[in-house]
Amino acid sequence: MWYLCVFYHRxxxxxxxxxxxxxxxxxxxxxxxxxxxxxEHLEWRLPEHxxxxxxxxxxxxxxxxxxxxxxxxxxxxxxxxxxxxxGDSYEELEDAIKNYPDERKLPYLTSESTFRITVDSFGxxxxxxxxxxxxxxxVYIPFKGRVNLRNPEHKFWLMETDDYGANNxxxxxxxxxxxxxxxxxxxxxxxxxxxxLKSRTYLGPTAxxxxxxxxMANQAMVKPxxxxxxxxxxxxxxxxxxxxxxxxxxxxxxxxxxxxDGRGPDCNVWSNFKQYGLPMPIGLLRADxxxxxxxxxxxxxxxxxxxxPPYGVRAGGRKSGGRKLLKGVVGxxxxxxxxxxxxxxxxxxxxxxxxxxxxxxxxAKMLVLNGRLVFFYPVLREDESAENHxxxxxxxxxxxxxxxxxSSRYSRVLLTMVKRGPYTKEIEEVARLKHLEFKxxxxxxxxxxxxxxxxxxxxxxxxxxxxxxxxxxxxKPKYRGKYV
Amino acid sequence: xxxxxxxxxxxxxxxxxxxxxxxxxxxKVIEKPVEMNPxxxxxxxxxxxxxxxxxASRSMGYTELSDQVDSSMLxxxxxxxxFHHALLELHLEEGALVCPETGRxxxxxxxxxxxxxxxxxx
Numbered sequence: 001m002w003y004l005c006v007f008y009h010r011x012x013x014x015x016x017x018x019x020x021x022x023x024x025x026x027x028x029x030x031x032x033x034x035x036x037x038x039x040e041h042l043e044w045r046l047p048e049h050x051x052x053x054x055x056x057x058x059x060x061x062x063x064x065x066x067x068x069x070x071x072x073x074x075x076x077x078x079x080x081x082x083x084x085x086x087g088d089s090y091e092e093l094e095d096a097i098k099n100y101p102d103e104r105k106l107p108y109l110t111s112e113s114t115f116r117i118t119v120d121s122f123g124x125x126x127x128x129x130x131x132x133x134x135x136x137x138x139v140y141i142p143f144k145g146r147v148n149l150r151n152p153e154h155k156f157w158l159m160e161t162d163d164y165g166a167n168n169x170x171x172x173x174x175x176x177x178x179x180x181x182x183x184x185x186x187x188x189x190x191x192x193x194x195x196x197l198k199s200r201t202y203l204g205p206t207a208x209x210x211x212x213x214x215x216m217a218n219q220a221m222v223k224p225x226x227x228x229x230x231x232x233x234x235x236x237x238x239x240x241x242x243x244x245x246x247x248x249x250x251x252x253x254x255x256x257x258x259x260x261d262g263r264g265p266d267c268n269v270w271s272n273f274k275q276y277g278l279p280m281p282i283g284l285l286r287a288d289x290x291x292x293x294x295x296x297x298x299x300x301x302x303x304x305x306x307x308x309p310p311y312g313v314r315a316g317g318r319k320s321g322g323r324k325l326l327k328g329v330v331g332x333x334x335x336x337x338x339x340x341x342x343x344x345x346x347x348x349x350x351x352x353x354x355x356x357x358x359x360x361x362x363x364a365k366m367l368v369l370n371g372r373l374v375f376f377y378p379v380l381r382e383d384e385s386a387e388n389h390x391x392x393x394x395x396x397x398x399x400x401x402x403x404x405x406x407s408s409r410y411s412r413v414l415l416t417m418v419k420r421g422p423y424t425k426e427i428e429e430v431a432r433l434k435h436l437e438f439k440x441x442x443x444x445x446x447x448x449x450x451x452x453x454x455x456x457x458x459x460x461x462x463x464x465x466x467x468x469x470x471x472x473x474x475x476k477p478k479y480r481g482k483y484v
Numbered sequence: 485x486x487x488x489x490x491x492x493x494x495x496x497x498x499x500x501x502x503x504x505x506x507x508x509x510x511x512k513v514i515e516k517p518v519e520m521n522p523x524x525x526x527x528x529x530x531x532x533x534x535x536x537x538x539x540a541s542r543s544m545g546y547t548e549l550s551d552q553v554d555s556s557m558l559x560x561x562x563x564x565x566x567f568h569h570a571l572l573e574l575h576l577e578e579g580a581l582v583c584p585e586t587g588r589x590x591x592x593x594x595x596x597x598x599x600x601x602x603x604x605x606x
Contacts, residue, residue: 282488284595287599295492
């Protein structure tokens with residue numbers, strides 16, 4: 001059945017992937033749930049003359065239950081509605097509503113029910129008096145129930161859009177259109193003030209914004225009882241969102257000050273979970289994603305891996321091994337026995353390609369089949385005209401890529417991948433060889449003398465060496481409202 | 485550190501082939517109650533190295549786990565409670581994990597195992 005799906009007008013690239021992920025989680029693609037088995041995507045339609053950036057979309061969902069679950073769990077869906085009628089004018093709207101079958105309308109108009117009508121607009125302001133006039137004009141709908149503004153059983157919405165968003169000669173995002181429908185569900189945005197970073201006790205310089213963290217958890221289809229892992233846990237901001245949705249969480253970080261000490265006994269990763277009354281992480285440890293300490297036979301334990309890897313834009317990545325050691329200037333430093341317990345091992349810069357390679361390898365091994373890997377990937381906007389190149393792995397299929405512009409130079413893309421193939425011996429061997437190759441290449445970058453460029457955009461020779469991280473092409477239309 | 489984490493970790497020092505299971509040096513063990521989730525336990529049971537869990541729980545002073553298990557025991561609530569307690573409620577707060585091959589100690593402070601390697605172990 002087709003529903004009207006209205007979004008908050010922000011993070012435009014993230015809206016449809018969120019609905020698709022949640023629809024999958026709530027069974028829209030299961031054959032026994034009445035969904036279209038085997039389909040990869042939902043079907044979407046736009047209102048007449050609306051640009052894809054419009055907040056108004058139509059989406060085909062198998063049942064009202066799925067629609068309600070998706071809407072209530074989402075962060076970016078303002079509401080999902082059963083559309084009773086639409087038109088370019090109030091006359092057209094009246095005809096459409098009158099033609100909508102009575103058996104769909106009457107159950108919601110009975111005398112024992114309570115209801116409310118809300119007038120909403122996009123791209124224009126409607127005064128209070130005009131709102132009342134518009135509600136009065138709906139007399140042709142036989143409302144029998146009592147009005148209850150606070151807590152009605154049925155919520156009806158009259159939504160009006162005007163030409164809006166035209167700029168620089170580009171077509172407007174929406175054109176005049178009027179919709180009337182019954183609300184099925186809507187996002188609980190109260191979550192966001194509760195979890196906003198400014199009231200969180202323990203923060204780092206790169207703590208993930210609460211809204212994006214919830215979006216990441218939704219992309220990963222986090223549910224109660226699932227085990228979620230973040231290999232770059234930091235202050236735990238991503239795992240907090242996962243724990244809110246009921247997941248068991250586990251995190252690792254190379255910086256022991258962050259995971260173990262925080263800023264004191266009441267200001268650390270644990271206290272962040274306590275602040276919101278969430279269950280503590282199952283495990284936190286200090287480990288290097290470059291040399292993960294998982295036992296050899298351990299496979300397919302995590303249901304989702306969600307992370308924001310350190311790419312060196314705001315916080316640089318580190319891995320084991322000192323600069324001089326990897327350069328070969330000094331031999332491996334043998335730590336004297338009496339100093340071993342308090343020794344602080346040196347670390348070296350961790351490049352983007354190597355970091356992503358390690359992440360994909362760990363995820364391919366440790367995720368269950370159909371488990372999801374959700375992570376941010378940085379993009380230099382200078383080559384916006386060129387296609388974006390995202391990492392690939394034989395075990396993974398890319399589900400969605402949502403861009404968020406950060407500055408005039410950088411943007412980041414939230415990649416959602418699903419594990420579709422098993423982690424075979426061959427894949428493991430390729431990954432091992434690649435790991436050794438990176439070790440050798442590290443020396444080369446250091447000789448070139450420009451470590452920052454090596455960290456952020458490694459030179460050609462390294463890119464060519466990426467034989468198992470193939471390059472994908474994803475052409476995108478140039479005009480997108482990613483600033484909202 | 486819960487024993488679930490212990491069951492997943494091994495010593496990854498260069499050249500070590502048998503880094504699992506890590507021995508446990510106990511300085512301080514604490515118990516933190518956690519709500520039991522039978523589905524999670526059943527799911528984890530298939531992925532756990534049982535012997536390592538039994539040995540680890542014994543070195544932490546919990547002796548209620550039996551050496552022999554099979555998946556049919558997952559229907560018993562009593563068994564699930566013991567499994568749950570050993571896997572998720574026992575914490576090594578202070579102590580160390582010991583590499584079975586080299587004897588290298590990975591310290592555990594404030595419940596966080598430090599698995600980072602020294603320069604000569606990478």
